[in-house]
Amino acid sequence: MSRSRTDDEPPDLSDLFDELEDLDDVVDEPDAQARLDAVKQLAGEMQGDGGTFGQVIYGFDRHDTAEAALGSLLFGIPMAVEGGTNEAGEFVAEHVLNLVGSLAATVFIVYGVLYVARFQDVRISHPFFGVIPRRLVGVLGVSSITATLLLTAWGRVDWADPWVAVCTVAVAFVPMAIGAALGDILPGS
Known part of the structure; x- marks a missing residue:
């Protein structure tokens, strides 16, 4: 390419x-x-001069995973302590199209942050099935796991009602995925 x-x-x-x-x-x-x-x-x-911006980034390793987790937490902790996250989760649980739209928008936004906005020169290396970027999968995976663990550990979701819990996690996942993408690429690794 x-x-x-x-x-x-x-x-x-x-x-x-x-x-x-x-x-x-x-x-x-x-x-x-x-x-x-x-x-x-x-x-x-x-x-370049060894500065943060302007580096070429390829691959997705444990350092990238840690950076994505940190970015996810920075954006996610406010979501975990804010009651509005639970209200929004209950709302999207009743409006499935809003949930699907939010998740799709999240994937597009994260893709845009990683590959379109050009904060860094991020290259797609060894994509899954020849088309799905590893970095995109990694960032989305890290942020979804972080959202699930954080909201569960802090008692913000009640898994007795799994659908509402999943929807609440999905609401927190949106900004956490964006934070994970920024946390991953802005350090320039």
Whole structure:
């Protein structure tokens, strides 16, 4: 998925990463893959002045998981202590289309934060089934687990009524997923 550039544009590190990602698709041997990963790491270290913004981000590892969890908590703790979350959960439990719309909007917003807004140059690497970005799955997964655990641990949901509990968790999940996306990419890892 190389981006197009005109002949009069000088190549930059973004072009290098495009070429490395193209190579990533054809390298099969573990030794060659390890060397390619090392070159990608070296190119990332050489980029820019070492500041937070403007780095090329690819993959999704335990560091990204921790950053996403922290961002999710930063946005989620206010949701856990606010009674309005429970009221909104009860409302969407009675209006399933609102729940579906909220969840779909969340996926689109998180995708936009990660890949469209360009806070960082986030690359899709080894997508699930060839199309679903690992970082998107990771951020959404971390934020949904964090929302469930936080609201359950703090007694904000009553699992005796599982549908309302799921809807309440879904309400908290919306800002927590956005926080997870920002927490993941803004540190620049």
